[in-house]
Amino acid sequence: MRSLIDRLKQSHFGIIPAETYERLGSDAKESSASTGAPAKGDGNAGAHVRVVNDSAIVTKVEPDSPAAQAGIVPGWELIRVEKNSVSDVLKTVRAAHAGSTLLPTYLSLSCQNLLSGDAGETVTARFRDARGKSTTRQITFRTPAGKPSQFMNLPTMYTTFESRQVARGIGYIAFSAFLDPQNISIQFKHAVEQYEKARGLIIDLRGNPGGLGFMANGMAGYLVDQPNLKLGEMKMRNMQIQFVINPQPTVYEGPVAILVDECSMSTSEIMAGGLQDLGRARIFGTPTPGAALPSRIEKLPNGDGFQYAFANYTSAKGQVLEGKGVTPDEIVLPRRSELLTGRDPVIEAAIKWIGTHGRTQ
Structure with a gap:
């Protein structure tokens, strides 16, 4: 069924795996307004990432965000988050969505999602800084601003x-x-x-x-x-x-x-x-x-x-x-x-x- 849908080359047709579908439903209900706590996965670093020439580049850092507090600045290249290598993520996404008009979007969002998770969760991320050197930062996700x-x-x-x-x-x-x-x-x-x-x-x-x-x-x-x-x-x-x-x-x-x-x-x-x-x-x-x-x-x-x-x-x-x-x-x-x-x-x-x-x- 997935292969048939892929042949349509349309963005809003697809199969959402059961685990993901259930999480969408529960997350929408378990908001901070009803439970007093952020919904699962409702946190991020406040860093915007886009894939440019096969590199995941930080294009914007929100003021006072976890990324800003960690000293991350626009222009840094994201290399890895915990055990997730950016190069592996890009390879997987390219294989899964080869030929799709949404490929650039999937690439950028997949790397962006590496810097999101549960609010309060702390991850270790590795970047390439302005001098071209590898640098590691501890980032604690927070509920998004707004x-x-x-x-x-x-x-x-x-x-x-x-x-x-x-x-x-x-x-x-x-x-x-x-x-x-x-x-x-x-x-x-x-x-x-x-x-x-x-x-x-x-x-x-x-x-x-x-x-x-x-x-x-x-x-x-x-x-x-x-x-x-x-x-x-x-x-x-x-x-x-x-x-x-x-x-x-x-x-x-x-x-x-x-x-x-x-x-x-x-x-x-x-x-x-x-x-x-x-x-x-x-x-x-x-x-x-x-x-x-x-x-x-x-x-x-x-x-x-x-x-x-x-x-x-x-x-x-x-x-x-x-x-x-x-x-x-x-x-x-x-x-x-x-x-x-x-x-x-x-x-x-x-x-x-x-x-x-x-x-x-």
């Missing part, structure tokens, strides 16, 4: 929102997931209002796994001033959903740069791909995986879970995102040499573009 949010029957995700100025007159917005609209959507609105007269606006969707689809066209309403436009449409057996953009009273009219990578999925792809099609945003980073479809997970008689999509999605220009993803207008890799000096090459590329296309102040 507000816990639940989406369908998936494990609890934690939402964070960031808004700041990254260069003179250039605003920057980043949020971890399209969830908790009462919080995230309102903060997005306030940020756009704050940067209404900015030279340019950067929206960072790197690592954003998606969430609630309607949040994408809702946010787009603060970036598009023309009525009757849409990000795309989703077709189901008995109905269609139009991701119509409704311009808001405050609309940012300057240049918009959206940052994506192989871990920008689902609603992130809907927003980035739609605004790219409309010519409203320029995309920077690495290609997204093409994991845009909504899905359900049904329990099979043997205990496994069967995940299947129940819709198809096309962007504003009629492009099918599933299995193809969003190709950035400017491909920018997170190069280790730049990360080690405290730079973010993707943000820098967006700033450079805004510098030549931005509004004068």
Whole structure:
């Protein structure tokens, strides 16, 4: 059955082993809100890892996170966590997902997951530092920063929102997931209002796994001033959903740069791909995986879970995102040499573009 599903080359079709399926169900119920303790596996190091040229590179370290406290910095290469060698993990993932459009995503997430586990658990991790020397760190996982949010029957995700100025007159917005609209959507609105007269606006969707689809066209309403436009449409057996953009009273009219990578999925792809099609945003980073479809997970008689999509999605220009993803207008890799000096090459590329296309102040 797995081989038949693999031939579809679609992201939201698959068999989830019984052990994993049961853990998804129990973890969703055993949240800190109900038990007073973090759910099993609900902890991480606060370090973001991406696979670049077959190396697992730390691309971001969250402030005050376990990784930051351990002295880990962007640009370090992850070599091993406990008995798990990164090279072995990459080899296993490549063998299991050869030919899949999601391979880059699986590679990065598999390495990222090495730095997650039970909150309070301590692991030993080995890295290659800026001098190229091996260094070992003890990391104690903690519950992720942010507000816990639940989406369908998936494990609890934690939402964070960031808004700041990254260069003179250039605003920057980043949020971890399209969830908790009462919080995230309102903060997005306030940020756009704050940067209404900015030279340019950067929206960072790197690592954003998606969430609630309607949040994408809702946010787009603060970036598009023309009525009757849409990000795309989703077709189901008995109905269609139009991701119509409704311009808001405050609309940012300057240049918009959206940052994506192989871990920008689902609603992130809907927003980035739609605004790219409309010519409203320029995309920077690495290609997204093409994991845009909504899905359900049904329990099979043997205990496994069967995940299947129940819709198809096309962007504003009629492009099918599933299995193809969003190709950035400017491909920018997170190069280790730049990360080690405290730079973010993707943000820098967006700033450079805004510098030549931005509004004068």
